[in-house]
Amino acid sequence: MNPRIICLNQSSTLKITALTKKLRQQGRDVINFAAGEPDFDTPSFIKDAAKKAIDSGFTKYTPSRGTVILREKIAAKLQQENKIPVTAENIIVTSGAKYAVFVAIFGLIKEADEVILPSPYWVSYPEMVKLAAGTLKVLPTKASDNFKIKIEDLEKAITSRSKVLILNYPNNPTGATYSYEELQEIYKLVRKRGIFVISDEIYEKLVYDGSSHVSFASFDGAADFTVTINGFSKTYSMTGWRIGYLAAAKKIIDEISKMIDHTTSCTSSISQKGAEAALGDKEWQEVIKKEFQQRWDILWQGLSSCPKLKPIKSQGTFYMFCDISQTHLTSEDFASRLLEEHLVSCIPAESFGAPGFLRLSFATSVENIKKGIDRIKKFISQL
Numbered sequence: 496m497n498p499r500i501i502c503l504n505q506s507s508t509l510k511i512t513a514l515t516k517k518l519r520q521q522g523r524d525v526i527n528f529a530a531g532e533p534d535f536d537t538p539s540f541i542k543d544a545a546k547k548a549i550d551s552g553f554t555k556y557t558p559s560r561g562t563v564i565l566r567e568k569i570a571a572k573l574q575q576e577n578k579i580p581v582t583a584e585n586i587i588v589t590s591g592a593k594y595a596v597f598v599a600i601f602g603l604i605k606e607a608d609e610v611i612l613p614s615p616y617w618v619s620y621p622e623m624v625k626l627a628a629g630t631l632k633v634l635p636t637k638a639s640d641n642f643k644i645k646i647e648d649l650e651k652a653i654t655s656r657s658k659v660l661i662l663n664y665p666n667n668p669t670g671a672t673y674s675y676e677e678l679q680e681i682y683k684l685v686r687k688r689g690i691f692v693i694s695d696e697i698y699e700k701l702v703y704d705g706s707s708h709v710s711f712a713s714f715d716g717a718a719d720f721t722v723t724i725n726g727f728s729k730t731y732s733m734t735g736w737r738i739g740y741l742a743a744a745k746k747i748i749d750e751i752s753k754m755i756d757h758t759t760s761c762t763s764s765i766s767q768k769g770a771e772a773a774l775g776d777k778e779w780q781e782v783i784k785k786e787f788q789q790r791w792d793i794l795w796q797g798l799s800s801c802p803k804l805k806p807i808k809s810q811g812t813f814y815m816f817c818d819i820s821q822t823h824l825t826s827e828d829f830a831s832r833l834l835e836e837h838l839v840s841c842i843p844a845e846s847f848g849a850p851g852f853l854r855l856s857f858a859t860s861v862e863n864i865k866k867g868i869d870r871i872k873k874f875i876s877q878l
């Protein structure tokens with residue numbers, strides 16, 4: 496078999512999420528801090544649009560880049576909310592944002608090109624770089640810097656072979672996000688050094704405590720060298736619908752669209768109608784943001800009161816990162832014992848390039864968060 500596949504790691508997030516769901520189906524009372532998806536149902540106005548699509552026979556292939564109307568709506572959203580200068584010609588709708596990231600990486604790099612990836616990172620980026628035969632250059636960030644890139648470190652990491660910087664903010668797994676000024680510094684540097692940016696902004700709507708989201712491609716001329724990734728999974732609880740998108744310069748889009756033609760053909764026509772309905776809404780976003788903000792507070796308070804744990808206050812997403820090094824357990828051991836002995840699941844951060852940390856998701860109810868914290872305290876007291 497292809498050695499590029501053999502060397503891939505299994506996705507820890509998907510593996511632990513599947514195990515958690517299986518235990519719950521077996522009737523075990525597992526508190527799920529592992530979830531990489533909102534616990535809310537997809538809103539009914541989106542489901543209704545999809546049902547209508549089925550009933551009216553909108554069930555065939557669409558253009559491989561996505562329907563014109565959906566791409567126009569996405570372009571309008573990006574222009575108005577994100578200040579990114581795009582039209583429908585700059586958009587490809589994909590089978591989930593994950594596939595948008597993959598085609599962006601595969602499309603931009605050739606063998607041995609360097610991809611700079613700040614750590615902690617979402618599990619799938621390094622594996623996608625391996626699939627594309629790129630060279631991964633991990634750029635570590637520190638808890639003491641709130642897990643944000645230091646510009647001097649980025650400058651040092653850039654070589655003549657650097658091709659792409661992967662940015663992901665609000666960040667999975669740390670929840671860190673960047674201000675306008677911080678992004679501007681990065682923008683000036685990558686522009687000067689001629690590096691592409693893949694900016695994964697799928698958690699853009701989930702920012703707390705008054706932080707606001709700035710899109711990288713909104714800086715002057717940045718849309719020419721930035722591939723913006725976004726989707727519907729997180730904001731609209733549509734993880735199973737498999738729909739996301741990328742926005743980039745027309746030249747990049749025209750090339751990448753050939754990959755779509757020959758791999759997935761297009762994403763589901765029904766999901767595209769659901770996404771169209773989602774884009775018409777503003778209320779839902781506010782509802783979930785409020786709910787997540789409340790849970791964020793409760794999880795932060797709870798973790799802060801656990802002996803030996805040092806939570807890092809996230810600014811966005813539905814994740815909280817937590818330093819467990821004072822327990823003297825590896826994150827893998829901590830997570831597996833916590834699940835086996837106290838029925839609490841979370842993701843050990845080795846696979847995010849951050850041993851000694853855990854990722855806890857607050858995509859679960861306030862009641863569950865409180866119960867989970869009690870169980871974690873009990874576990875720590877028994878160590």
Ligand code: PMP
Nearest residue numbers: 591592593617667697726728739
């Ligand atoms: N990017 C990040 C940072 C994510 O956490 C996820 C979650 N799976 C994705 C992309 C992909 O989302 P999806 O494929 O479900 O749209």
Ligand code: GLU
Nearest residue numbers: 506508509530531532667
């Ligand atoms: N992105 C989510 C997570 O990090 C979903 C699982 C995945 O696709 O990795 O848990």
